[in-house]
Amino acid sequence: MTFAARQQICLRQTDFEWRASTGPFGSVSIVDALRADRKVSEIRVLRWLRVAGAPPDNHSVLKGQVLRYLAELAWAPDAMLQNRSVEWSTEGNALKAAIICGGKRYAIEITLDDEGRIGSVFARHLGRWLPFKAEVEWVLHGQSVTVWRGQIKSWQMTRAEFGAVIDMRSFPAPLPALHC
Numbered sequence: 001m002t003f004a005a006r007q008q009i010c011l012r013q014t015d016f017e018w019r020a021s022t023g024p025f026g027s028v029s030i031v032d033a034l035r036a037d038r039k040v041s042e043i044r045v046l047r048w049l050r051v052a053g054a055p056p057d058n059h060s061v062l063k064g065q066v067l068r069y070l071a072e073l074a075w076a077p078d079a080m081l082q083n084r085s086v087e088w089s090t091e092g093n094a095l096k097a098a099i100i101c102g103g104k105r106y107a108i109e110i111t112l113d114d115e116g117r118i119g120s121v122f123a124r125h126l127g128r129w130l131p132f133k134a135e136v137e138w139v140l141h142g143q144s145v146t147v148w149r150g151q152i153k154s155w156q157m158t159r160a161e162f163g164a165v166i167d168m169r170s171f172p173a174p175l176p177a178l179h180c
Contacts, residue, residue, distance in 0.1 A: 003030070009076035012083055014069050014099055034065040041065070059102075066106040070097050071121045 005020035017033040029047055033040040041061050042053030054061040073080050080086070080097075087098045091109075098107035106123075113119035136148040 005030075007072075007075075009069070009072060009079060010083075011076060011079045014066060014083065014085055014101060016065075016069050016072070032065065032068070034062075034069060039065060062102055063104075063106060066099055066101050067108060067123045070099060070106065070108040071123065073097065074118045074121070 003020045003022035004026070005018060007016060007018040009016045013036065015035050017035070018031070020030040022028050022030070023045075027046055029044045031040050031042055031044075039056045039062060040053075041058075041064075042050055044050050070086070073086070085099050087100075089096045089098075093111065095110040095112070096107055097110065098105055100106075109122045111119045111122070133151045134149070135146055137144050137146050139145075
């Protein structure tokens with residue numbers, strides 16, 4: 001499935017909004033957003049008929065959204081410095097970024113490549129250089145499965161509250177058969 005998406009990432013707090021559209025004439029819309037006042041993860045048809053989604057008080061959704069914010073800090077590098085709720089530490093050749101949200105601590109591990117740029121981002125719970133291509137991989141029953149590949153079509157700084165507006169283009173990832 002291909003889609004077009006736009007994402008805003010806040011610099012000073014753990015907020016983001018990702019909107020995508022797919023299907024005939026963009027008739028299917030997907031929203032994943034974490035804001036102080038609301039958490040949204042839903043799919044709609046023709047923008048008004050909600051066909052899937054999670055309740056805003058779902059802990060798994062909150063966990064996924066906070067980890068997503070942390071993992072995508074590379075696309076809003078100023079947030080690494082300006083978001084005071086992100087706790088930074090080092091362990092060996094890795095950086096760790098953590099946020100306490102809803103009374104729980106969520107953390108990711110960032111490894112750097114030979115040039116000192118972000119090489120990979122890993123969440124144990126599951127000048128500017130921007131990674132213009134990305135891939136999301138899940139480990140299910142001991143098997144690595146690529147579930148998304150994409151590249152940034154454009155990137156720009158916007159008003160001070162949001163660090164980056166990102167237009168993305170996805171590429172279908174072939175899903176291998178899982179033997180569970």
